[in-house]
Amino acid sequence: MLKTLFGGNAKWQSPNADDRLTAAAELAADDDNLKTLATSDTDARVRAVAVARVTDVATLKRAHDDTDADVREAAAKAWAACLNGAITSDLPLAVVAAAIKEDSPIAAK
Secondary structure, three states: OHHHHHOOOOHHHOOOHHHHHHHHHHOOOOOHHHHHHHHHOOOHHHHHHHHHHOOOHHHHHHHHOOOOHHHHHHHHHHHHHHHOOOOOOOOOHHHHHHHOOOOOOOOOO
16 A cells, blocks of 8 residues: 555566566465466566466466466466365366376376
8 A cells, every 4th residue: 555655566566577576476376466477477487486376277277378388387286286185276177187188297297
């Protein structure tokens, strides 16, 4: 609130990628701003850090098809955690099947 009053941007909105990396490490796993960083940040490092922490299934689906290999790897590891019960969401069978399909990264399998 104070940043809004005094004109500053939140870290996750900073033009500096290092600030956004810090924000990705600090935001809550279910924060919508973390989901935004995971799917649409311009820096792949930021997307990878955010994806590794996000718990939203839709966000993980989008990250699985990211153009950057590190982001896809982070998504695969997050899917693996999801499938191992670390994320407490009910996954549709189609999501489980997609995560363990034959051409999925080793981390997902």
